[in-house]
């Protein structure tokens with residue numbers, strides 16, 4: 023494809039999964055204990071999407087990557103100190119809550135609105151990327167709704183691989199049941215791909231990339247507009263914790279089969 | 292006192308462990324994004340490659356091997372190798388880098404001190420070139436040490452710094468060199484060729500270094516004095532890396548005793564040379580080079596030991612809390628199950644001590660690093676001013692002596708409220724590079740040896756305390772956070788780049804600077820102000836202890852012992868060494884308080900901190916108090932020993948005794964309430980939320 027893709031990745035922060043995540047009832051509904059204070063990481067599925075985007079952009083000259091993030095801007099800034107060193111992108115910040123108790127429909131419309139403000143975005147070349155789920159809210163619906171609001175109807179969810187074929191069509195592997203893939207061929211952009219894990223590792227930090235990104239990241243953070251999402255007007259009838267209690271253990275040299283068996287036992291309760 | 296007890300009950304406790312937002316404010320890099328990125332990079336390597344190496348037992352061998360070499364490629368990959376370089380040399384941080392390098396050392400040694408040493412040693416090798424090298428030398432070696440960029444086909448160079456020699460030569464006393472250089476060939480109008488013999492002992496990075504910056508003395512009438520010289524792997528002669536040092540510590544760094552016998556052009560003399568009447572005169576002797584190198588590179592080493600103390604907090608809390616889980620003796624929900632060892636006062640209070648010491652050391656170390664960031668450009672400016680005016684040697688000493696009164700005047704003006712001072716005069720002095728140089732230098736000459744000495748020396752002692760909190764686990768390889776290794780490692784941090792005696796010797800001289808003492812007096816005044824506003828910080832005890840120390844200095848300098856020998860004398864280590872130790876406690880404690888106040892002042896600007904700021908400020912203030920009380924008590928003890936210990940008969944110092952007793956009593960009495968703050972800090976430690984697991988392998 024001439025001129026490459028315009029890849030917009032939707033992704034934000036989640037609390038570092040190693041932290042103690044204790045649900046509490048806050049003044050505006052349920053939340054996590056000390057959520058603002060806990061160190062945050064890039065939502066892992068969004069992370070896969072971002073690394074895939076960067077990889078694709080590198081191989082398709084003329085491509086460009088944007089990261090659209092809805093989250094508390096101060097926490098996003100902290101996250102940028104590592105993420106912005108890994109891949110080149112331009113940041114769009116929507117300053118609002120990123121927790122697990124926001125309404126996905128509101129989140130989706132804020133994200134779509136944010137994408138619409140991107141100057142120079144060529145919709146005909148748009149690949150909309152995101153995670154197929156989130157570590158803080160696993161409804162798996164947000165990206166679909168973002169796509170719908172932007173009028174992108176070619177949607178692929180649970181994507182593990184994207185290959186741009188010599189004729190310019192997109193071959194996409196989506197996860198389906200039982201470890202199998204559904205293989206689709208999409209004629210061209212625009213398309214939405216909500217990523218599962220992809221198959222690229224997290225790139226190492228590269229301060230040169232970081233310094234280059236910072237030139238646009240800091241202004242983006244400074245001019246971030248407050249985004250109103252949350253649970254206003256929503257009443258939570260009941261909030262339930264999973265029955266299985268988290269028990270973190272560190273083990274050495276345990277064979278994967280045994281780890282898998284233990285996890286299955288744990289899930290079964 | 293009851294009041295504070297009441298406070299203990301109502302105060303908001305710290306909710307989580309302090310994160311990056313808190314540290315960036317305390318250590319003043321909340322607006323330095325390039326440094327924040329460096330921190331993240333260093334952390335990613337530390338808690339990734341480094342931690343895995345340690346967990347897999349890579350420390351159990353002395354030899355440098357391929358596994359350990361992953362460190363170097365790891366450093367290259369995430370940009371740590373180039374933190375030291377300027378952008379035009381291939382780096383990415385413009386301006387001075389002392390704070391950045393200290394933070395790198397902090398992050399790496401949070402996991403493993405040897406990894407930090409490995410990273411720092413490459414900079415140490417380059418430092419002589421960076422500080423005193425000719426422009427060509429800088430260009431050549433800095434750019435060779437930058438890892439190849441994508442598409443570039445070249446090998447990255449690594450260096451080693453060779454000062455120390457086999458016994459009986461240079462160690463602590465850097466003057467007694469056996470390394471030699473002589474002229475082997477000198478054709479008319481051409482570069483002289485030198486033969487260099489250098490045997491090193493305990494030289495870091497030697498297992499893989501491509502070049503060595505070596506300290507050598509002249510062995511030839513045609514070369515005057517000593518120098519540092521660059522030796523390369525490919526030079527004619529023998530570049531023998533020598534026997535590997537059988538280290539018990541820092542095994543992720545490479546150390547050996549090289550034997551170097553090489554022919555090199557005289558242009559390798561660091562800083563260049565001049566030829567006068569057929570004699571090669573190096574522009575910088577090895578002592579000058581080393582002085583300006585070490586005064587900077589010792590700071591990150593100091594920070595390393597403090598990082599380790601702070602890194603112990605989380606694993607110790609986790610161990611304490613889970614100590615009794617799993618057996619039949621306690622069931623979920625019971626205090627024994629939830630709090631474990633944290634039910635016990637001693638377990639909590641000892642951890643508070645470890646934590647307070649780590650905070651104080653980190654505060655002091657980072658303050659020194661920031662000071663050098665300010666100092667570097669001023670020092671360079673000063674050098675060019677002197678060169679321009681052709682002032683050196685005795686004339687330089689004389690000029691600075693004359694400028695001292697201007698510097699003193701600046702300090703007193705600086706301390707006056709703006710409305711009361713002569714603004715024009717103040718402005719003039721503020722813009723006077725030489726005056727500003729003198730002030731910074733007088734601080735740097737104290738802060739650098741102080742942090743190297745106290746952070747590593749007392750830090751090693753406190754690291755033992757941290758290990759003991761883990762019980763038997765502490766001294767196994769399986770101990771989370773590698774605390775046992777960190778304890779032992781601290782002994783090297785206290786030794787290399789000048790062991791404690793070297794720092795004490797330096798301090799025993801530099802503390803006498805009138806400029807330093809003038810600042811010290813102003814610091815006491817400032818602390819009195821702080822004590823008025825924020826008595827909970829322990830500032831009163833600290834100010835009183837500083838007063839006592841200052842008085843004792845005057846006493847020691849003006850008094851003779853029972854046998855009529857002067858007390859304050861640089862060779863009288865029994866007096867001056869403990870006395871400078873006392874100062875270190877004061878400096879660390881003071882800086883800890885200042886950092887806490889900055890957090891209190893600037894914290895509200897960060898929305899992430901709104902929720903927990905009060906808890907953090909209260910806790911850090913309590914730690915300040917714990918440390919201030921400890922410091923005050925230590926200073927009281929040391930001063931008492933020195934004042935009374937050298938007299939057989941109290942009558943000999945009757946008047947002095949009366950003054951001392953009043954000052955000492957003031958110190959002791961200002962400990963009122965200190966233990967209550969410790970209780971509150973301990974309560975916070977028992978409640979603070981910690982992660983489920985350590986974020987690095989073990």
Ligand SMILES: Cc1cc2nc3c(=O)[nH]c(=O)nc-3n(C[C@H](O)[C@H](O)[C@H](O)COP(=O)(O)OP(=O)(O)OC[C@H]3O[C@@H](n4cnc5c(N)ncnc54)[C@H](O)[C@@H]3O)c2cc1C
Pocket residue numbers: 412451452453454455461462463464492493494495496538541546783786787788789790791792793
């Ligand atoms: C692992 C490791 C890595 C090292 N890396 C390097 C390197 O890369 N490059 C390099 O050049 N060196 C390196 N060194 C050497 C290190 O700097 C020296 O070991 C250190 O300076 C101490 O010198 P020394 O071993 O000769 O001790 P000594 O000088 O023998 O000291 C022994 C004791 O005597 C005391 N003492 C000595 N002289 C005095 C005095 N005048 N007054 C009072 N007390 C005194 C000391 O404080 C110490 O307690 C390394 C050492 C180690 C162990």
